[in-house]
Amino acid sequence: MTRSFDVYVDGGSRGNPGPAAAGVVLLDADTGQPVFEAGYFLGRMTNNAAEYNGLIKALEACIAHEAQRVCVTSDSQLMVRQILGEYRVKSADLQPLHTDAKALLGRIGDWKIRHVLRENNKRADELANVAMDAGDDVIIDKQRSARASVASHAETGNNSDAKTPSQPATSHEVQCPHCGKSFDPS
Numbered sequence: 001m002t003r004s005f006d007v008y009v010d011g012g013s014r015g016n017p018g019p020a021a022a023g024v025v026l027l028d029a030d031t032g033q034p035v036f037e038a039g040y041f042l043g044r045m046t047n048n049a050a051e052y053n054g055l056i057k058a059l060e061a062c063i064a065h066e067a068q069r070v071c072v073t074s075d076s077q078l079m080v081r082q083i084l085g086e087y088r089v090k091s092a093d094l095q096p097l098h099t100d101a102k103a104l105l106g107r108i109g110d111w112k113i114r115h116v117l118r119e120n121n122k123r124a125d126e127l128a129n130v131a132m133d134a135g136d137d138v139i140i141d142k143q144r145s146a147r148a149s150v151a152s153h154a155e156t157g158n159n160s161d162a163k164t165p166s167q168p169a170t171s172h173e174v175q176c177p178h179c180g181k182s183f184d185p186s
Contacts, residue, residue: 004029004069009058010124011042011050011076014132020045022054023127026061029071036061037123037140039131051076052097054128055083059104069110073121080115 006027013020020043026036038061042053051074062070074080081087082098083105089098105111118125130138 002068003066005035005062005065005067005071006032007058007062007070007072008121008124009051009054009072009074010121010128011047011052011054012125012128012132013045013047013050017044017046017049019043019132019135020047020050020053021128021132022050022057023124023129023131024054024058024061025123025127026058026065026067029069034140034142035065036142037127039127039129039134039138041131041134041136046093048076048078048091048094049097050128051079052094052101054124055079055101056097056104059101059108063104063107067108070108070112072111072113073116074113075116075118075121075125077115080113083113 006029008025008027009022011020011022020041022040022042024036024038024040025034027033028035038057040053040057042050045053055072055074058072059070078087082089082094083101089095127138
């Protein structure tokens with residue numbers, strides 16, 4: 001059976017450059033059900049670099065979930081057109097990210113990428129904002145025991161006073177340990 005995913009990615013920064021994060025959603029292409037969702041805090045970078053980092057994180061998750069076919073959706077027209085070869089990658093900062101993304105796509109083999117308007121990419125945008133607000137990663141892997149975890153920046157040296165993740169408000173909600181915002185990962 002071929003593992004196929006519909007993938008939604010988003011990246012953003014508050015300021016350009018500024019604090020940045022990316023959101024990733026993997027949906028089972030056959031059922032439309034979420035398999036993996038995450039918001040990744042990326043530190044300080046440009047919006048375009050955050051978009052590429054979101055794509056890279058999504059492709060790494062696809063590979064970890066043994067994807068054989070993916071359809072990536074992004075609201076970054078620049079990144080999509082660069083991946084498709086329609087635009088050159090002029091930025092020296094984006095060139096290695098583009099190279100990494102193309103290498104990961106090559107490992108999957110059967111892939112498509114498309115551009116959509118921002119309002120059609122809400123969940124990935126929401127996850128990026130949750131991670132940016134928290135200053136931490138928020139990971140929801142439904143295939144692997146439907147758990148939610150928040151990576152401690154104390155372990156990565158980014159925040160010596162990182163808090164322990166809060167317990168979900170219900171079995172279906174995740175609560176950000178920093179801002180307290182709850183959301184339903186389903």
